[in-house]
Amino acid sequence: MRVAAVDCGTNSIRLLIADLVGGDLVEVDRRMTIVRLGQGVDATGAFAPEALDRVFAASADFADVIKASGATRVRFVATSAARDVSNRDAFFAGIEARLGVRPEIISGREEAELSFRGATTSLDLPAPYLVADIGGGSSELVLGDSTGVIAAESLDIGSVRLTERHVTTDPTTPAELAAITRDIDALLDATTVPLAEARSLIAVAGTATTVAAVALKLPEYDRTAVHHARLTADQLRATTTWLTTSTRAERAIPAIHPGRVDVIGAGALILQRLTDRLPVNALTVSEHDILDGTALSLA
CATH class of the missing domain: 3.30.420.40 (ATPase, nucleotide binding domain)
Known part of the structure; x- marks a missing residue:
């Protein structure tokens, strides 16, 4: 079918x-x-x-x-x-x-569950695993294992939302970055998802895949190279620093879609602040996400 x-x-x-x-x-x-x-x-x-x-x-x-x-x-x-x-x-x-x-x-809960289903297919990682879908308007966090979802929540932090709310300069100023960080941390502090239980982190959607392409220093975006790429915490931190302190002109590279150039810094910072809270030292990036979960739901 x-x-x-x-x-x-x-x-x-x-x-x-x-x-x-x-x-x-x-x-x-x-x-x-x-x-x-x-x-x-x-x-x-x-x-x-x-x-x-x-x-x-x-x-x-x-x-x-x-x-x-x-x-x-x-x-x-x-x-x-x-x-x-x-x-x-x-x-x-x-x-x-x-x-x-x-x-x-769809609700934030269903969005999280579809992302989880799409992202965890064909992955062999220690469980429980946390799937993080960093979007433009919200970010979905879902903790689960081979039996399914344990906890999930949609947070009102996303790359577009935070950029429009706080960024007016180029490059982004330390004060603007601090404001973005406060918004991220406030919602991560209050999340009902037990982050400390995660043993693996799987990051999906455009923010994560773009960050991976930059971290891997790809000359242009390569979906095959990005899918299931593993980034260490140090790689993520270095990439986030560059994405949040560079100018838009400097970020206009083939690995970053033109439509993400202005908002990727805020998205990377969400991923960074989340990773810092988890008992993991690396993350796996997946090209499979809510889109794949939605297709599977049609079976």
């Missing part, structure tokens, strides 16, 4: 077309477009018209790809940016008109 999963987040919209074979996914097509749907949402509580235009255009392109692929089941999930906006009916209508399916605004 061929299925199509679409994940629309705060910063990007992504498509996975895959065949479900014996409970596993065989990838047919995977693509991503930066749409910055969450532009200004933290301040206004509504989607900007230009942000909706960008996501509708990308969805129309995805609809053509899905139709040509012959996928028989489609699921569209939307996360942090779409949960509380005042004009989400316009978002629903525009997506349904283009893709023929109604978007599902």
